[in-house]
Amino acid sequence: MLRLNIIIVICAFFGTISCQTNQKRLDTPKKNILEDAEIPYLKGESQQIFDPKPSPDFDENKWFTNDHCFVVDKKGKLHWFGINNPFPPEGKDLYRYHPYLGHLTSNSATKNWKREPFAINEIEGTEYIGAPFVVWHEESNRWVMVVEQWREKRQLEVYWSTDLVNWEETKTPILPNKLWVGTRDPHIMKGPDGKYWIHVVATGNEGMKQSQVLRIRTKDFVNFENPETILGIDDNEWATLIESPFLIERNGLWYLFFTYAHRRYAETLVIVSDNPDHFDYKKNVLTTMFGHAAEIISYKGKEYITSCGPEDAHYLNTHGVTMAELGWLNQK
Incomplete structure (x- = not known):
């Protein structure tokens, strides 16, 4: 009987410890991803890196820039590709008249930008070329661009190049029966699954x-x-009100940058997630940054973030593309 009582006491003791342990697990707060995340911010001034107009005597129009991308070639030169157009002449609509895709190069990111011939010139074609994104396609040993075109309707297409100068169009829409008209502003990265x-x-x-x-x-x-x-x-009920997504991974967390242009034109929101397949707008907005259509580029040991636009004509439309060094605040 004594032995039985000892066993009962021991079981009760360890049972109590087990209950306390389980209770502690229940009481332990869940991981707060917003507290674990690093907060991106602009270091110093965001400065214009080039004028939107090709040259003072190119024409009599004012010019603008908008969505764009950067890529570093195999020799280490930095390339900029982006919307770069004059405000439309009489009889043309602003968001239908996008004839040029600009191309500039530099060896220093924040200065020394040299204007190259337009990457794509649709002045005598569709009169439209939209937001581009360019990456190196390892499997075919070529550069690939996904960009919005406007043929019978607006659609995403693929262009190919071996030198970042001459581009071959495919004229084939991406998933024409599964993408809403107006799907745009591509960002491309190679995922951990090996796919683009x-x-x-x-x-x-x-x-x-x-x-x-x-x-x-x-x-x-x-x-x-x-x-x-x-x-x-x-x-909304009729169209997307956000623009220009950009996704990066940093120390095990994923950061999705996008412009909420139809709320504030120069507002970039950053949402953090530990799952690249899902971002929660209601719970995990990490910060709000100044800028429109932000792109992030690492070049010569520094990381930068850009802004551009606006596309609507007014006296502030001449600032072109601006760039600032990107910093990350560690909260711990």
Whole structure:
């Protein structure tokens, strides 16, 4: 009987410890991703890196820049590709008249930008070329560009180049039956699954009329997987109100930058996630930054963030593309 009582006491003791341990687990707060994340910020002044107009005597129009991208070539030179157009002449509509895709190069990021011939010139063609993104396609040993074109309608297309100067168009729309008209502003990265991730802004995916960021996966830029929604904001019924997504991974967390242009034109939101397939707008907005259509580029040991626009004509439209060094605040 004594032995039985001892066993009962021991079981009760360890049972109490087990209950206390389980209670501690229940009481332990869940990981707060906003507290673990580093906060991006602009270091110093955001300065103009080049004038939007090709030259003072190019024509009589004012010019503007908008969405753009950067790429470093195999010799270490930095290239800029982006929307770079005159304000439209009489009889042309601003958001339909986009004939040029600008191309500039530099060896220093913040200065010494040299204007190259337009990467794409549609002045006698479709009169439209939209936001581009360029990456190196390892599998075919070529540069690939995803860009918005406007033929019978607006659509995403693929262009190829071996030298970043001459571009071959495909004229083949990406997922024409699965992407809402107006899907645009591509960002491309190679994901941990070995596929290229094309991020675009859209609405209508899976029947949801939200402002969305979609991911389209591909290996060859010929065959594309169905679009996945990685961010959805229930804010509209007819079109996406966000623009220009840019996704990076940093120390195990994922940071999605995008412009909420139809709320504030020069507002870039940053949402953090530990899952690159899902970003929660309601819970995980990390910070709000100044800038429109922000791009992030690492060059010669420093990281930079850019802004551009606005595209609507007024006296502030001449600042072109601006750049600032990007810093990260560690909260710990």
